[in-house]
Structures are given as structure tokens and as C-alpha cells.
Amino acid sequence: MGAKRRKLSNPLALAVMVLLSERPMHPYxxxxxxRQRGxxxxxxxxxxxxxxxVQNLEKHGYVEVAAVQRKGNRPERTLYGLTAAGHEEMLDWMADLVAVPAREYPLFETALSLIAVLPVEEVVELLEERVRQxxxxxxxxxxxxxxxxRTLPRLFVVETEYQLHMMAAQADWIRGFLREIADGSLTGLDGxxxxxxxxxxxxEWQELEGEDPPKH
Structure with missing residues (x-):
């Protein structure tokens, strides 16, 4: 099962729809x-x-103008609300994101896939710096x-908890990779x-060029 192609793919659009599902709001x-919710x-x-x-969401019929406020001499503030189509899109998009592991192409993975272009000793220094960071x-x-x-239920901060686990997992993997370089057990190190x-x-690397790569 793959993720659906959507009219809007910016994650900020999803966050906007989720907030507008609570009540109409001004973009500011x-x-x-x-930000207040971290x-x-x-x-x-x-x-x-x-x-x-917000304009793109309105264009696709996912949000609509709910009210226009004016206080004193201040400029008018347009409040936007979620439409029925927006509510349906929000729920469907959320279900997709939670259930379907999307291929995201993180930049660090890109760098790892091309890491051999740098000398071994430089890579060791760079990865040690990355672990420090x-x-x-x-x-x-x-x-x-x-x-x-201290103020929020755990449910509201699970994404921060997940970030910490991913950081720790990445640092642990890098430390293991550095150990294999240090003790010489990394295959391909001599090449x-x-x-x-x-x-x-x-x-031996040139011979590998002629082989079909494994399919994921």
C-alpha cells in the first residue's frame, strides 16, 4: 500500500487543517x-x-473564510475555518502518514550512500563531530x-520523544560504524x-558495477 498523491503535500498544510478543525483562526x-504547543x-x-x-487550502476547497474581524483602527483579520472536504482530507492524510512508511530520502542517507568519495580518516573525524552534535x-x-x-500530557509531546529516540539510534549506529573502521572489520575498507x-x-569494485543492484 503506497501513500496517495495529494493536491497539497506540504506538511504545514496538514498542521493548519488540524488546528482549524478545533476552531476558526487567523493565519498569525x-x-x-x-509555536506555543512546541x-x-x-x-x-x-x-x-x-x-x-492557507490560500492554497482555500483554493482547493479545504478551508473557507469563517469570519472577518475588525477591532478599532486595526486592519481587518480574516478567520479561516475547515470545510467538510478539508476535514475528510485531513483525516485521510493523517491515516496515510501514520500507517504507510513513506520513502523520505533524508540528507544523511544521501551522504552515506556517497561516503566513499571522502578519505577514511576525514570521514572518521566528520562522523565523530556529528556524534558530538x-x-x-x-x-x-x-x-x-x-x-x-511538566504542563502537557505525554500524548501532546510524543513527536519530541520520537525525535530523541531517532537521534539516539543514529548516534549509536555511527559509533558502531566507527568501531568497525577502527578495528578493520568493515568490509570494503581496504578498497x-x-x-x-x-x-x-x-x-573488485569495478566488477560490482556490472551487477544488477538488489531490488527493495
Whole structure:
């Protein structure tokens, strides 16, 4: 089962629909609410693009103008609400995201797939630095989670908890990879060193070029 193609694919659009399912809001209020709930670590919030997202949602019939407020000399504020079509799209999109493991192509995976272009010793230094940065981020987000946990039910911070687990898992994998480089047990290590010593791809690697890659 694969994820459906959608008229809108920006995750911020989904976050907007979820908030508007609670009550009509002005775009600025949407951004403020997401930040107050600590969602900026899970949803990329850009105030300028938020207006564009709301306009696109309106264009596709997922949100509509619910009211126009005016207080004193302040500019009019347009409040948007979720339509029936938007409510259906929100629930369907959420079900898809929860159930279907989408291929996301993280940048670190891209770098790992091309890692042999760098010398072994440089990769060791770079990965050691990455682990240090992951440990710092893990400590910072742990502090945030502890703070949020004082006032919010765990249900409301599970995405932050998940982030911490993913950071820890990545750091553990990198440490294991570095150990294999250090003790020489990483297969392909000799060819990697040979590539950078001679500038020529090892013969056994050239033979692999002619083989069909395994299918996922």
C-alpha cells in the first residue's frame, strides 16, 4: 500500500487543517498556536509561507473564510475555518502518514550512500563531530521535553520523544560504524583506502558495477 498523491503535500498544510478543525483562526494565530504547543521542531513553520498555504487550502476547497474581524483602527483579520472536504482530507492524510512508511530520502542517507568519495580518516573525524552534535541536540531537546512534560500530557509531546529516540539510534549506529573502521572489520575498507591512495577504483569494485543492484 503506497501513500496517495495529494493536491497539497506540504506538511504545514496538514498542521493548519488540524488546528482549524478545533476552531476558526487567523493565519498569525495558527503560527502562534503551533509555536506555543512546541510543534516548530516537527513542522517547518514559516510565517510568510503560512499565508500561501492557507490560500492554497482555500483554493482547493479545504478551508473557507469563517469570519472577518475588525477591532478599532486595526486592519481587518480574516478567520479561516475547515470545510467538510478539508476535514475528510485531513483525516485521510493523517491515516496515510501514520500507517504507510513513506520513502523520505533524508540528507544523511544521501551522504552515506556517497561516503566513499571522502578519505577514511576525514570521514572518521566528520562522523565523530556529528556524534558530538547529536549528543548536544539530544541534551537540549531532552530539556525541552522535560519542561513540556511538566504542563502537557505525554500524548501532546510524543513527536519530541520520537525525535530523541531517532537521534539516539543514529548516534549509536555511527559509533558502531566507527568501531568497525577502527578495528578493520568493515568490509570494503581496504578498497576504500586503496581508492584514495591510488586515485583508481579497486578492480573488485569495478566488477560490482556490472551487477544488477538488489531490488527493495
Amino acid at each position: 494565530e495558527i503560527a502562534q498556536t503551533l 510543534k516548530e521542531n516537527s513542522v517547518k513553520i514559516n510565517f510568510g509561507s503560512l499565508y500561501t498555504v 547529536l549528543d548536544i541536540q539530544h541534551a537540549a531537546i531532552s530539556a525541552v521535553l522535560t519542561q513540556l512534560g 576504500w583506502r586503496q581508492l584514495h591512495a591510488s586515485g583508481v577504483m579497486p578492480a
